[in-house]
Amino acid sequence: MLDWEQIFATRSSRMRASEIRELLKLLDQPDIISFAGGIPDPALFPDVAFKEAYSDIFSSAQVGSALQYSVSEGYKPLREWIARDVAKIGIDCTPDNVFITSGSQQALDYLGKLFLSPNDTALVTWPTYLGALSAFNAYEPNYDQLSLNGNRTPEAYRDTAAKTGGAVKFAYLSADFSNPTGETIDLAARERLLALADELDIAILEDAAYQHLRYDGEAIPPIMALDIARRGGIENTRTIYSGSFSKTLAPGLRVGFVVAAMPVIRKLVLMKQAADLHSSTINQIAIEHVASRGFDAQVAKIRSVYSKRRDAMLAALDKYMPKTATWTRPEGGMFVWVTLPEGMDGAELLAKSIATEKVAFVPGKAFYADSSNANTLRMSFSCADEAMIDEGIKRLGRLVSNAIRTAA
């Protein structure tokens, strides 16, 4: 039999299904309360608005171009809409600075491909978005821990990268309501990161997938906006901002985007021509149709529902979790990050939880580039109603309390 591994490229060796994915397959059982997903609630999709959008497209002269090949940069009216939307948060750019991708996940793949030669270093927060690690892994980088409190010098990053035979290329992070922790980076840390990036002469990849999902607290300018303000214009920035319609409108259409200086956009366009020519023409038109007619109302609706679910999860954690556990109090997004006492293992807990309490979550170690911190859990509140959240956390609290007692 053919030994496929012998002829696969070396980059494929890091493409592996995790044991966690295997466990999460069990979630199809109907009696499980799941906090694992991290996906939007389908009940909140603007399906009527999309039906209208597609119906308008099909009953107009636009149908021919909507079903045709189109430019790699993306649908111009959508790029114009995005340029206006990001201007509201201080990202002053032209539509030419906006590049449409098939979901913001594709942006991560392209940016990995654009920056990382084998053994280069990507700085990522510990923990970070698992999908970013999967996207970058194909380009065979090393990872180093991005510290946002300023306690590592530029030399420390440079030395670590040199030891593994490459250079530091970028720092990747979500500044608002990150996946997996739900945390937001404060203004001082954003400014510090810009200074560090200057010292190291690297790019900053700002993943803003959850940008619109703020439930309370003061909005902080995106790193991209701070960068533009410092340098007097987008063409002088080193930040590359990626956004998505997946969490606000619907992920199934696969429409995301990048905002960056023109030299970066021009390369991304060439990469897209080689990879998939362009993102779905008709879906881009439909997204622009729905966004331009009712984006703010849709965002207000989902914020109102998710903020109540966030509140319900935090209240239930306060009520049922043992005092030796700690968790984040996110101001937005979809996630709460729970840290259990040292020595506990989230993956073992998940196996027990599915078998006995019928509650699912994602064990946290998958989000660490070095697979450390097994005593953490990612809990998503986006898809469960408040009663389910209370019941699920009650069961989880019982399981964790028992596990702590048994270990003592």
Ligand SMILES: Cc1ncc(COP(=O)(O)O)c(C=O)c1O
């Ligand atoms: C932080 C982050 N970035 C990017 C993505 C990718 O989303 P999409 O490709 O649907 O835009 C996700 C999806 O969960 C995410 O959580």
